[in-house]
Amino acid sequence: MNVMELFRLDSKVAVVTGGSGLYGAHISTALAQAGATVVIASRGVAECESLAAKLRDEGADAAALALDLGDEAGIQSFVAQTLERYGRIDILINNAVSRVGLADLEQTEAAGWNAAEQVNGLGTMLLTKAVVPAxxxxxxxxxxxxxxxxxILGPHFPIYGSTGRTSGIEYTYNKWxxxxxxxxxxxxxxxxxxRVNSISPGGYNPTGGPEDADDEFMQKYKERTPLGRMADDxxxxxxxxxxxxxASSYITGHNLVMDGGWSSW
Ligand SMILES: NC(=O)c1ccc[n+]([C@@H]2O[C@H](COP(=O)([O-])OP(=O)(O)OC[C@H]3O[C@@H](n4cnc5c(N)ncnc54)[C@H](OP(=O)(O)O)[C@@H]3O)[C@@H](O)[C@H]2O)c1
Structure with missing residues (x-):
């Protein structure tokens, strides 16, 4: 088979959780452009529909469907609706993340931890469990x-400098x-x-996002990264x-690190 054809996703049905978010919108777009029918799923169905409409305007096949990963019955109903409508799910992208904004360990309480884990850990497992039988x-x-x-690593706290931003312990726990x-x-x-694989992306700075020269975090992040930039769109x-x-048909259980070299120092 021609190598470029190996990358095509024509006639595949893909579900992208958090599919209209920062990385999610580009994941949904890429799958649609490669030929897949894409179901863009999250709680904010209006934003998902707005992206789906844009992709349809560009000639792709995309739809929006409401999904709350914190609601087990809702997860089951989402999968049932998708299977009823499309007959199958070929590709599941577990991309959604709940950011509850926990600051540091000493301010982390059980309620915040559990709220994050209900979506990021339990919700991801329950959705996967619901998709796998078909x-x-x-x-x-x-x-x-x-x-x-x-x-694959812990947060490098010095890059946050005096910005007041940080990264909560539940995020690292969940991502591992x-x-x-x-x-x-x-x-x-x-x-x-x-096949089941994961991707470990580095920090993403959307086109038109908070730039660049004046932002202490961005500067420190770029200096810390061999390719000298954050991920782009x-x-x-x-x-x-x-x-x-x-194209990756003999690859499973792999974690693809996409980080501009951040982890290679
Ligand atoms: N951005 C980065 O720099 C970066 C770096 C490394 C890895 N990542 C990873 O990339 C993925 C996407 O991150 P992002 O920054 O693009 O996230 P984001 O823009 O904050 O989007 C998060 C998405 O998750 C959805 N979501 C949150 N709670 C949900 C729930 N209960 N049920 C269903 N959907 C829910 C949100 O949609 P609703 O609010 O509509 O539900 C939203 O679409 C995450 O797994 C993240 O860990 C991101």
Whole structure:
């Protein structure tokens, strides 16, 4: 087969959780441009529909559907509706993240921790659990978990400088957990021809986002990164399409680090 055809996703049905968010919108766009029918899912269905409409205008096939990863019955109903409408889910991208804004360990309380974990840990597991039976039945499926460089390392606190920004302990805990969940799922479902991989992206600065020269965090981040920049709008696209497509057909249980070299020092 021609190598470029290996990257095509024509006739595949993909679900992207948090599919209209910062990275999510580019993941949804990339899958749609590669030929997949994309179901863009989160609580804010209006934003998902706005992106779906834009993709449809560009000739792609996309739809929006409400999904709250904190609601188990809602997760089951989301999967049932998707299967009823499309007949199958070929690709599941677990991208959504709940950012509860925990500051540091000594201010972290059980309620905040549990609220984050209900979505990021439990919700991701429950959605995956609901999607997998139909994949197993068809002996075909592809799951990609979006982790982070914080799923392979801890936060480098000096880069936050005097900005007051920081990164909560629950985020690092969850992102490492997602890489572990990836390997568990890959090993268990390999015999059913379901591939499961994860991506550890580095920090993303959207085009037109807070720039650049005056921002202490951005400056320190760039200095700390061998490629000298944060991720841009396109960087996630190739990684996702590669793992979602036949181009990576013998790869499972892998964590693809997409970080401009951040973790290679
Ligand atoms: N941005 C970065 O620099 C960066 C770096 C490394 C890794 N990542 C990873 O990339 C992924 C996307 O991050 P992002 O920065 O693009 O996130 P984001 O813009 O904050 O978007 C988060 C998405 O998750 C959805 N979401 C939150 N709670 C939900 C719930 N209960 N049910 C369903 N959906 C929910 C949100 O939609 P609703 O509010 O509409 O529900 C939103 O679309 C995350 O896994 C993150 O850890 C991001």
């Amino acid at each position: 994949m197993r039945k068809r002996m075909e499926g592809n799951i990609i978990n979006i982790s982070s460089i914080q799923g 957990g997602l890489v572990g969940m990836t390997k568990w799922l890959a090993n268990y479902y390999g015999p059913y021809n379901i 396109d960087d996630i696209k190739g990684a996702v399409v590669y793992l979602a497509s036949r």
